Amino acid sequence: MDQSRRNFLKVASLVLGGLALWGCRRDKNFAPTPKASSDISLWKIEIKQAMQRNISLGDLVPIKIPGPLLKFSKEINRFGMSIDLDICNGCGECILACMLENNIPRVNDNEAQKGRFMHWIEMREGVPVMCSHCGDAPCEKVCPTGAAVASPDGMSAMIYPRCIGSRYCGANCPSKTRKFNYTDARAEGLSAKFNPEVPLRNRGVMEKCSLCVQRLQNDRLLAKTLGKEWRGMGVQSACAMACPKKAIVFGNWLDSESPLSQAVRGRGVYTLRSIAGLDPSVVYLVGRA
Amino acid sequence: MILRILFIVGLVLCVPAVFVLDHALTVGPASWALDQTTFWGTPIANFVFWIGLAHAGTFFSAMLLVLNVKWQKRIAFPAEISTIAALFVAAIFPLIHLGIPQRFYLMFPMGLFRHLYVNMESPLVWDFIAILVYLCLSIFFLLIHAGSLRFPSLVAFRRPLAWVLFPLVLWVHTIVSLDFAITLIPTWQGAYFPIYFIVGALFSGIALVLILSELEGRRLRRLEDLLIAFSWGLLALWIWELMTKEIWCPEILFFGFLVPQLLWIRPLRAIPTIRVVIAMSVIFALWWERIKLVMPSDSEWTPVDYGWIALGWGGFMAIYFGLRLVTKRIFSDRIDTISTEVSVEPFPKKRMALYWGAGFSAALLFVAWFILRVPTVPWVRMVPVFFPLMALVTGFLIVVDAFSRVLNRRVLFGLLGGLGIILGIFGGLIYQGGKTTFDESPTIITTEKMPAIPRPAEVIWKSRCASCHGEDGHLNRKFVHEFYPLPRDISVSRFDSLGVDSLSKVILDGRAFMGAYRGRISESEAHSLIEYMRTLAKEAP
Amino acid sequence: MALIVADLLFSTEEGLASKNKAIAFSHELHGANIGLDCTHCHTGARLGYKAHFPSKQDCLDCHRIPLTDSAGIPKLDSALQKAKAMPWQTESRIPAYVIFHHGVHAKANISCETCHGSLAEIDRGKRASVKMGECLACHRGEKGFAPSATDCARCHR
Numbered sequence: 001m002d003q004s005r006r007n008f009l010k011v012a013s014l015v016l017g018g019l020a021l022w023g024c025r026r027d028k029n030f031a032p033t034p035k036a037s038s039d040i041s042l043w044k045i046e047i048k049q050a051m052q053r054n055i056s057l058g059d060l061v062p063i064k065i066p067g068p069l070l071k072f073s074k075e076i077n078r079f080g081m082s083i084d085l086d087i088c089n090g091c092g093e094c095i096l097a098c099m100l101e102n103n104i105p106r107v108n109d110n111e112a113q114k115g116r117f118m119h120w121i122e123m124r125e126g127v128p129v130m131c132s133h134c135g136d137a138p139c140e141k142v143c144p145t146g147a148a149v150a151s152p153d154g155m156s157a158m159i160y161p162r163c164i165g166s167r168y169c170g171a172n173c174p175s176k177t178r179k180f181n182y183t184d185a186r187a188e189g190l191s192a193k194f195n196p197e198v199p200l201r202n203r204g205v206m207e208k209c210s211l212c213v214q215r216l217q218n219d220r221l222l223a224k225t226l227g228k229e230w231r232g233m234g235v236q237s238a239c240a241m242a243c244p245k246k247a248i249v250f251g252n253w254l255d256s257e258s259p260l261s262q263a264v265r266g267r268g269v270y271t272l273r274s275i276a277g278l279d280p281s282v283v284y285l286v287g288r289a
Numbered sequence: 290m291i292l293r294i295l296f297i298v299g300l301v302l303c304v305p306a307v308f309v310l311d312h313a314l315t316v317g318p319a320s321w322a323l324d325q326t327t328f329w330g331t332p333i334a335n336f337v338f339w340i341g342l343a344h345a346g347t348f349f350s351a352m353l354l355v356l357n358v359k360w361q362k363r364i365a366f367p368a369e370i371s372t373i374a375a376l377f378v379a380a381i382f383p384l385i386h387l388g389i390p391q392r393f394y395l396m397f398p399m400g401l402f403r404h405l406y407v408n409m410e411s412p413l414v415w416d417f418i419a420i421l422v423y424l425c426l427s428i429f430f431l432l433i434h435a436g437s438l439r440f441p442s443l444v445a446f447r448r449p450l451a452w453v454l455f456p457l458v459l460w461v462h463t464i465v466s467l468d469f470a471i472t473l474i475p476t477w478q479g480a481y482f483p484i485y486f487i488v489g490a491l492f493s494g495i496a497l498v499l500i501l502s503e504l505e506g507r508r509l510r511r512l513e514d515l516l517i518a519f520s521w522g523l524l525a526l527w528i529w530e531l532m533t534k535e536i537w538c539p540e541i542l543f544f545g546f547l548v549p550q551l552l553w554i555r556p557l558r559a560i561p562t563i564r565v566v567i568a569m570s571v572i573f574a575l576w577w578e579r580i581k582l583v584m585p586s587d588s589e590w591t592p593v594d595y596g597w598i599a600l601g602w603g604g605f606m607a608i609y610f611g612l613r614l615v616t617k618r619i620f621s622d623r624i625d626t627i628s629t630e631v632s633v634e635p636f637p638k639k640r641m642a643l644y645w646g647a648g649f650s651a652a653l654l655f656v657a658w659f660i661l662r663v664p665t666v667p668w669v670r671m672v673p674v675f676f677p678l679m680a681l682v683t684g685f686l687i688v689v690d691a692f693s694r695v696l697n698r699r700v701l702f703g704l705l706g707g708l709g710i711i712l713g714i715f716g717g718l719i720y721q722g723g724k725t726t727f728d729e730s731p732t733i734i735t736t737e738k739m740p741a742i743p744r745p746a747e748v749i750w751k752s753r754c755a756s757c758h759g760e761d762g763h764l765n766r767k768f769v770h771e772f773y774p775l776p777r778d779i780s781v782s783r784f785d786s787l788g789v790d791s792l793s794k795v796i797l798d799g800r801a802f803m804g805a806y807r808g809r810i811s812e813s814e815a816h817s818l819i820e821y822m823r824t825l826a827k828e829a830p
Numbered sequence: 831m832a833l834i835v836a837d838l839l840f841s842t843e844e845g846l847a848s849k850n851k852a853i854a855f856s857h858e859l860h861g862a863n864i865g866l867d868c869t870h871c872h873t874g875a876r877l878g879y880k881a882h883f884p885s886k887q888d889c890l891d892c893h894r895i896p897l898t899d900s901a902g903i904p905k906l907d908s909a910l911q912k913a914k915a916m917p918w919q920t921e922s923r924i925p926a927y928v929i930f931h932h933g934v935h936a937k938a939n940i941s942c943e944t945c946h947g948s949l950a951e952i953d954r955g956k957r958a959s960v961k962m963g964e965c966l967a968c969h970r971g972e973k974g975f976a977p978s979a980t981d982c983a984r985c986h987r
Contacts, residue, residue: 114588116325138473144413145395146405149982157983160927161726162405164395165318165388167328168413172472176326180388182319193729198987199926202728203317204388214987217929225877225933226745274473404966725925725960732922736915737874737882748877748933752869760867767865804891809873 038192040096046106047095050117057124060085060270066253066281069135071150077232078135078154078253079211080281081240082264083128087247090126095119097242098130100194101212105185105201118179120209121239127284128239128248131156131177131209132271135279139169139178148206153232154253154281155211163205170206174274178208211281212237212250231255253281291504292610292617299606306603309596313385322588331594332386334583335601338493338576339379340420340465341486342605345494346372347427347458350434351451360511364502367613369431371501374608376424378601383417394719398659398674403722409659409666412468415673419461422677426454429688436695438620446691449636449644453684460676462487467673469582476534476585485526492519492545493575496568501609503565513552513564516571520549538581545574640690648683652676743814746821753810754818757803762825781826784819792819853902853909857949868942875942877933883918886910923960928985930960940975944968 069078098104098121105118121130133156139148140156147163150156170178184203185191191200197214201207215235223230232252240250251260267285313320323330349368353360384390396417398407407414430450437443466486469477479485499512524546530536548570557563655678656671693701751760759765784792793815799805810818860866871888872881893910896903924930936942943949945958965985971977 111319114324116319116323141408142411142413142472143408144411144417145392146408146982151981151983152979153983155983157986159982159986161925161986162395162982163389164392166386166413167318167388168411170325170328171474174473178328179325180318180323180328182317182323200729202389206388210987213983217984217987221879221929221931221934222877225931225937227937403962404970725923725962727925729926731925732880733919734880734922735883735919736885736888737878737880740878744877751867752873752876756866756870765865767863802895804887804894809885809887 036186036189036192038194040100042106043096043099046112046117047092047099047119049112050095050119051090051092051123053115055122055124057127057129057272059273060284060286061273061276063269063271063276063280063283065264065269066135066279066283068254069150069152069154070279071135072152075152075154076254077152077230078281079216079232079251080133080154080253080260080283081211081237081248081250082260082267082269082283082285084247084249084263084267084285085127085270086286087245088126088128088243089245090123090128091244092123092128093242093244094128094239094248095121095123097238098209101198101238102210103191103193103195103198103200105181105191107185108183108188108190111183116180116182118181118185118207120177120179120207122177129175129177129272130239130282131211132175132275132278132280132282133209133211134275135281136277138172138174138278142168142172144168151213153216155213155216156208157213158207158210160199160201160205160207165204165206167206174278175272178206180206209282231258233258292613295504295606296610296614299603299608299610302599302603303607304603305596306600309593309600310381310385313593313596314390318386318388320591321593322584322590324586324588327584327586327588329386329583330588331580331584331590331597332382334580335576335597336379336382336386337465337486337583338579339375339382339601339605340462341490341493341575341579342497342572343372343375343379343423343427343494344458344462344487344490345498346370346375347430347454348491348494349498351430351454351458354448354451355455360509363507364498364505364509366434366616367501367505368498369427369434370612370616371497371605371609372427373424373431374605374612375497376420376427377608378604380420380424381600381604382597392723394722397719398655399716399719406659406663409663409674410670412464412471412673415464415677416468418674419457419464419677422681423457423461425681426450426457426684429684430454433688433691435616435620436692440695442694443691445636446687449641450684450687453680453687457677457680459487460673460680462490464673476536476582479530479533481526481529485530488519488522488526489575489578492516492523493572495519496571496575499568500565500572503561508561508564513558516549516568517552520546520571536581536585538578541574541578541581543574544570545578548574644683644686644690645679647686648679648681651682652679739809739811743811743817746814746817749810749814749818750821750825753806761828762822781823784823784826789816789819853906854953857952861949869936875932876936879929879931879933880922881932883916883920886913886915886917889913889917923957927987928962929987930965930985938975938978 066078066080069075099119102120104120107117111117121128123129133154135154137148137150137156140150143149144166145162145164147159148156148169149159165180167180170176170180181201181203183190186200187203193200195214197218212235215237216232219232219235220230233255235250237248237250240246240248249260249263251258251263253260255261264283264285266289268287268289270284270286271280271282318330321330321332346368350365354365384393387393396407396414398409398414398418409415430447433443433446433450437447463483463486466482470479470482472478495512495515499509499516502509502512524542527542527546548567551563551567552558652675656668656675659671660666660668689701689705692704696704750758756765757769793812795803796810796815796818797805797807797812806815860871861868868881869875871884873884873888875881889910893907946952947956947958966980967973968975969978969980
């Protein structure tokens, strides 16, 4: 038994040593909190940095014009966007507008080096790529908690407080347009509340293009309060508003009078090959049909 | 002695493991190799690996017990302990993997206070349930086994419980493989994944048990044969993988296939060290294969990625050898002798059917309740959780039955009551859920600012005007009876005589007892208000 | 230390601010007895997200004229004289990622009392319950109102 006592003492001293070391571990409370900056030029610099990366776009394949959703066949609204690649020159204005509208944080240098940008719109070979809000979204199917969830209005919504950060949605997204909050941008002073309407996200949750859901919500609630039927007429996403060439058009696929339906009329409708079978709501226009 | 040394080695490994764990939890997923396209990294790979190792214990006790293989008895007890140790280690990794680990409770398949339910379509939920059940049943199984050393009559319950556990093991790894196979990632797809995963898991598990049995001073020739057999089986699957996806990893083939072939050479096989080294090579190959499978891209590893090795092995060795030393001290070497010698009386078939029936109905009840609450879930997606739930209830009933034979009734009820209270507290906490969190400082509600878009006149009338002038324009007499002069009743003729300009001046600048609303009602709103009053006047009787 | 002293000295001047009420506001008196609509003071309740509080000017719309012979009136008047332009303010209990639109609920004929309780209860300090489970119970039609949207993105952003 003497042997075991010695062993016990060894073990105990090791454990205590470990605990003592643990006690002096880097304490995040000591780290100074950097001052948050809301200087837009910083955001512009980061967008330039991100646009220099070469991300392959993959093939574009023709699809049919999006119609009613299978899941919500009775709904009268399905929002989406079209991006006219004949006009778009990949200037990146949409990225900035999106970041300012949705309070998207910058990332620190270390993260930027690893390519972990938070931009909801990404330039791939000069083509802006964002979440396509698939009607048959693979991300929604695998989310364990239902934080990634379909909205009857055609959006693939993201409910931040319900997200546990399993990142299954991101792993299963064929177009890789979901972004994970690797760092606490608020603690590092990298996020700014440009738009009071949009919440800031925590570290550990997924986010992605929301189709400017806040604008749709505001407009919808006002219309309902006034007792009007709501088709989302007049609502525009931030990127569509900012596009200097008006290549991005936001609208309601199910409303023949919406600017979106008018824009796609007679045009070739394309999407990324990887999501061609998933009924995307955000499409590319190339040439004539 | 060797066990004791390895126990200490495990504890020493735990020291860096604690640092890694602490760092990983404070920094979050940013601390290991991931990017914005690869979202699943080394923790998931390690999880799959450790779940695979956990299968060894169940394989050697439950599966072989059910299949009536005699030689398993010599190694069953250590193997069962290794299952528990490996499962605990495996369970840590998905928790670390989560972006917000403290929200893991949202995965419990119950109606929370917020009336929300988990997404039963997600393999992660199946996984969570299956592994929880697997852990519970493995503990039950070990309890029965350990209990049978003191109360030999418990041996009769091992086989029925093994019948529950045996399919569950296959089920669990099938579900783990579905995590990948169900996705749209080309390298993860494959209908053969369940078999691939199970064969891989058993392969690494056998290698682990081989090492553990060598440490116990026993040599099991069958294990070595099995190792060779599985290496060929896995080779077939690797070739399949190569043909369908063109994935090719020479180092895995070397360590996982070529090295085990050394067992064909008799003189080499006779050396215990060589046998252990071969088994370690297999374990390494399978671990590396899991890593390659989960994250095919070559992201640069951080120290945390390497730290998982310390966390996994340190945790496993500390738990396994710790438990092994404790059980050795309690039971000394009776472990094999008693369990082999007691004649096993067959468990009554009727009671068995009753327990299975109860498990089946409980699972059916759960599925029915869930589909009733969440009608959108396709019932097919409930199938993966059906068997684990059924197994949990059946296994629990068997264990309760077993211990009700040997334990004092009061003790048993005390234990059950304690368990119930713990589960109740746990369930209650989950039901309550987290509090509404204010991640940002809450908005301050004060006075309404004038909106940019003019408000509809009806709304302004109802809020600003109606308290005196009445909703229909006929005075709120309850209030204005105090005033003198009374506000005039509205009529079309009065509107015409006063005119829009003077009326809007009254609204904006006030008159007599009427307050001035400039700054609270805009000019265009005032004009629309006058229009609205005109319609009210027209409607007036 | 100076801050504490300053706080003690100046916090009394809050006048009508909700925490240090010089004169308690009675919802019951204004609402039930006089028959004022809630939106007379909470002007946003019919149209906007927030119901909002009245400004000093809103109070003075009525209180600049002697309304009753009650002995409390002079005291009230002097308190009002000293009050800030925005006498009332409170922290919203709805987090930034959730929207609750008062107007659309008013439009659906859901009375203020349904969530806020009766006027007497409000005077006793009750505040509306903002638990998501309760929102959803009502939206599912379990509280006697017609079922409404239970889609997450209607209220979450």
